[in-house]
Amino acid sequence: MTATTPLTSPSAASGTVLQGVPVVTGVQYAPVIRPGKLPDVDRESTKDLAEEERPAEGERFNAAASAVATRLRERAAHATGVASEVLAATATLAQDRAWLGATEKRIKEGAPAVRAVVGAVDQFVDMFTKMGGLMAERVTDLRDIRDRVIAELNGLPEPGVPVPDKPSILCAEDLAPADTAGLDPKLVVALATTLGGPTSHTAIIARQLGIPCVVAVAGLDDVPAGMMVLVDGTRGTVTVTPDEAAAREAVADAERAAAQAANWSGPGATSDGHAVAVLANVQDAAAARSARETPAEGIGLFRTELCFLNTDTEPTVEEQADIYAEVLEAFAGCKVVIRTLDAGSDKPLKFAGHPDEANPALGVRGIRIAENNPGLLTHQLEGIAAAAERSGNQPWVMAPMIATPQEAERFAAQARSLGLTPGVMIEVPAAALLAEQILEHVDFLSIGTNDLAQYTMAADRMSAELATLTDPWQPAVVQLVAMTARAGAAVGKPVGVCGEAAADPLLACVLTGLGVTSLSAAAAAVQNVGAKLAQVSLAQCREAAEAVLKTSSAADARAAALAVLG
Known part of the structure; x- marks a missing residue:
């Protein structure tokens, strides 16, 4: 463990509340540990080799x-x-x-x-x-x-996260995937980082582990190892050496809420019986089988990129069908929504001939890949149809990065020709603005709040400096979600949310109040979301949604929801 050092910065003084972006709900009070750094070695040797x-x-x-x-x-x-x-x-x-x-x-x-x-x-x-x-x-x-x-x-031990001898809170400037992926949630009970955003690797792994997480915390670097802190993953705060009695009471309250959530067994509904399907996001058969152990009612987002990345040639229809069938069989008889390939020059396919792009996030990705590689989408839909026939489970399919009704119309026609139920992702503001017209062609919409926030706020969702802008509580993003949900309600077609916003129990209630019909999150978040919904009425959700829609900042939006929903 990194040695404890005395506090020297006023920002790390006792009782200081550091503000960040909340990622995973929950409260923990424990000493700080920090990743070990590589010992000093000569990295700049000017002597050349013979x-x-x-x-x-x-x-x-x-x-x-x-x-x-x-x-x-x-x-x-x-x-x-x-x-x-x-x-x-x-x-x-x-x-x-x-x-x-x-x-x-x-x-x-x-x-x-x-x-x-x-x-x-x-x-x-x-x-x-x-x-x-x-x-x-x-x-x-x-x-x-x-x-x-x-x-x-240099023959030295690998740098990385130390294994603590008691429950601790891991604080760092940023965390590498190799560090976060191997954490033991019994020993590392919360995460806080100076950098990172709501969709960073740290955030994703924290959701899988089910431990409180706050990112983009200003002033965190001044908090040394060994210092006691209180991490609140709901409010997005890190309190330095708080009053011990108050901190332990806050943790006890959170543990009682977690125990109540652990007893929730579904299906998703508000306290007065308004149904809201609570689903899981998965990326392969192993994740689907794991999600089946939770009360998830189905899969709201099956990411299919793993079939295509890290391979030199396009997988055959049969190879794809094998992978899709495993997921469909894991949730036999349940709703499964499969997203077609969402790759691009930021997640390049070796066999798709991607051009170099100055701004990949605004380039050829998602459904746009099919323009120059029509066979990719055709073969994938054929693989999904084959998997449906083999498993006896008829999935819904949705296309990512749809921006126009014409794109939605073309995708829907192709999916229906293979007997599949078509829908589209709402990630581009243009799609939210034209949701009514898009719904003339497809049977459902699914809002990807991660990219919707990125494109609405003109802020890279991987940028630590802009993490507050890509917070899904941003009022502009919530307004677009509300617009999309209203369009679905007007024609009686379902509108779900499958972005990370659905993993936030408080925001899940607001989304329900806006008219969202399903929530799909990481499997570890399913019970917390379902349990919170079960504690509030539809009227409360609608009241919270109305309050949020009147705000002008993410912090105010979160506070408005807390005031109504607790």
Whole structure:
């Protein structure tokens, strides 16, 4: 554990309440731990290697990078769900030929391995940062790989999160996927970071673990290891050395609420019986089987990207059908909504011929890939139809990144030709504004609040500096959700929410008040969302929604909902 140091900054004084963006609800009081840092090594050696030393140094580097990737893959194999996916993606990055080649080139020019690694990673960090979007998120991953490789080269233990000997709260500037994916929620009971946003890897893993999490916390860096803090994942606060009795009372209140949530067994409904389906988000069969152990009534979002990423060729229809069928069988007889491929130049497909784009988030992604690769969508829908026939479970299918009614019409016609029920994602403000026209062509809508917030607020959802703008409580985002829900109600067609907003129990009640008919969240959030809905009436949800729609900031919106719903 990092040694405790005395407080020197006024921002970390006792009783100080630090404000951040809430990600996972809950309250915890415990001492701070911080990730271990790589011991000082010579990263900037100016002495070049002799010509005859360079081949051996190149081999030494490749062995170190391979060892790091192997350990990450082994951890991925022992993890499940999102954690496994995140670790596998990091292992793939550790073996990415682009940065490995850049490092090898520097070694051949005479740089020692450590200096070559630092230089190559700095090169790609700069490139990824300029690209923005999901590529910018990989900066933390790449720096983490850099430090692990440097540790391996120097025969040092891998840097990372210490294993505490008692329940602790992990605070950091940012956390790499390899750190967060392996956490034990019995020992690391809450997370708080200076950087990160509501959709960062830290936030995603925290939801899977079911531990309170607050990100984008200003002043957190001044709180040292060993200091007692109270993390409130509902209000988005970190209180430094709070009154102990008050802190323990707040934790006890949260534990009572959690115990009540643990007893909720569905189906989703308000206290007066208004039905709201509570569903799970999954990305593979393992996650679907895990979600089946919760009271989730079905799957509101099956992300299909795993079928396509990390492969050099397009999966066959049969290969896709095998994967989809496993998920459909896990929720036999239940609603399953499958999202068609949502990739793009920020999540490039090796076989789709993506052009380089200055701003990938606004480029060829989602349904737009089908314009130049029509076979991709056709084959995927054929795979889904084959899986439906094999499993006997008829899924709904929805297209991501729809921006116009014409796009919705084309997708719906293709899906219906294969006997599938078509819908679209509402992620682009244009789609929310034209929801009535889009509903003339499809049978349902599903609001992806992560991207809707990003595009509405013109703020990269992976940017720590803009995390408050991409908060799903932003009134402009809530207004677009309300507009979409009204359009669905007018024609009697369902409108769900499958973004991270649905995992917030308080916001879930507001969404219900706006007219949303289903909520789909990470499996770990299902019980908390369902239990909170069961405690409030539809009238209360509508009152809270009306109050939120009158506000002009995310903080005010959250406070308005708390005032009504508690």
